[in-house]
Amino acid sequence: MRDWERRLYLTAHPFAYPLLRGLARIGPVVRVPGVGVVVNDAAHARSVLLDGEAFRKDGPGSPGDLWTPILGPSVLLNMEGEAHRALRRKLTELFTPASTTALCARVLDAPLKDLAGRLERGEAVDLVDAMRVMAGAVICEVIGLPDIDEAACREMFERGERIVAMVKLRTRTLNPAQVARAREVLDPIGDIAARAFRRGDETTVMGRMRALGLSEEEAGGAAGAFFLTGTETVATLVPRLVALLHDTGELERVAADPSLLDPAIDEAMRVTTPTPVMLRSVHAETRIGAVTVRPGDRVLIATHNCCRALGPFALDGAPGKAELRRLWFGAGPHFCIGYPLALAEIRAVAETVLRHAPVRVVSRRAARGVLIPTYAELTIQKAA
Numbered sequence: 001m002r003d004w005e006r007r008l009y010l011t012a013h014p015f016a017y018p019l020l021r022g023l024a025r026i027g028p029v030v031r032v033p034g035v036g037v038v039v040n041d042a043a044h045a046r047s048v049l050l051d052g053e054a055f056r057k058d059g060p061g062s063p064g065d066l067w068t069p070i071l072g073p074s075v076l077l078n079m080e081g082e083a084h085r086a087l088r089r090k091l092t093e094l095f096t097p098a099s100t101t102a103l104c105a106r107v108l109d110a111p112l113k114d115l116a117g118r119l120e121r122g123e124a125v126d127l128v129d130a131m132r133v134m135a136g137a138v139i140c141e142v143i144g145l146p147d148i149d150e151a152a153c154r155e156m157f158e159r160g161e162r163i164v165a166m167v168k169l170r171t172r173t174l175n176p177a178q179v180a181r182a183r184e185v186l187d188p189i190g191d192i193a194a195r196a197f198r199r200g201d202e203t204t205v206m207g208r209m210r211a212l213g214l215s216e217e218e219a220g221g222a223a224g225a226f227f228l229t230g231t232e233t234v235a236t237l238v239p240r241l242v243a244l245l246h247d248t249g250e251l252e253r254v255a256a257d258p259s260l261l262d263p264a265i266d267e268a269m270r271v272t273t274p275t276p277v278m279l280r281s282v283h284a285e286t287r288i289g290a291v292t293v294r295p296g297d298r299v300l301i302a303t304h305n306c307c308r309a310l311g312p313f314a315l316d317g318a319p320g321k322a323e324l325r326r327l328w329f330g331a332g333p334h335f336c337i338g339y340p341l342a343l344a345e346i347r348a349v350a351e352t353v354l355r356h357a358p359v360r361v362v363s364r365r366a367a368r369g370v371l372i373p374t375y376a377e378l379t380i381q382k383a384a
């Protein structure tokens, strides 16, 4: 069986991917001119992520350089210190396992019934397209745009994808034309979010943000951040999970034993790492392993290398994997705030697909020109 994960990465990043994987063989921490200090090992990655004083998400070479011009200065993913802690504290209860499971059950009820019906009838279903619609529906509900039709969900997904695709692995800042294009998409999202915030309905995510004490501006910024970080990551993971289970011959085992689904999702996240790198800007002279870093240096944590060091997808064995402690969602103060929502969404769709096992992959294609490696198409069908 062809290594489709490698193929997805190579199709998305034909030059950067071989370079990134090659760096993992050079050492745990490597300075690469023009790129920054690359961290390839989980222990060093964690030490960087936990040290919010020396390694920050604002300053030169940080994610702030990329996102602040389009999202504003205070949207979690470009904040640090007390202001960041205060906003995270307010948002602790925003996405809980219970609230996100309920949200997905509600929003995905109709699309999942549709997916189940099509699989049941033996139709060939493009899981990539189905997932784009569903991830679009969930994120629209989150930002305050409920009950929109399939075409509008797909359109919202594509708008987000176009912004994310502006970023290449070496991109440090977006140019003015890119910023203008991104703002054309994000400004209306801010307006939608603001209206939902003002309505204050506490059964909605935006309404809850108001109840949790966020200002309208903070809530609008958070909505933009959720839209950019919480759509493609989830949508791309599900087809990759199903393909990995299929290709490793594990699909029917997981379908027969629901207790294996969460470990399978974790393992698929480890192998795929939907966020393959994390960036930090150095604010104080210090060391990462044997490498000295100075203010102004850029640190690129190669999450993908850290996670792939433990080998290819395998449901059993490798107790060391637990030590990664879900590094694919980050670590420390910036640990992914949306992870309960991501898991609820992934579980809901995966359970529906697995209920129709055995499922076979009819055809598939790797996507070009994307930041997050993914399938452009993954068509599945209930095996006769």
Ligand code: HEM
Pocket (backbone or CB within 6 Å): 076, 077, 078, 088, 142, 225, 226, 227, 229, 230, 231, 233, 234, 237, 273, 274, 275, 278, 279, 327, 328, 329, 330, 331, 333, 334, 335, 336, 337, 338, 339, 341, 342
């Ligand atoms: C498979 C799905 C997802 C993956 C793999 C993922 C991964 C990550 C990672 C690695 C980080 C930390 C980045 C860093 O420290 O530099 C992060 C942060 C974040 N994620 Fe996710 N994410 C996912 C889904 C979501 C969803 C569904 C949402 C929200 C709706 C979301 C919202 C955020 C936000 C707002 C942050 C910034 C948090 C902060 O800086 O305090 N993510 N995510």
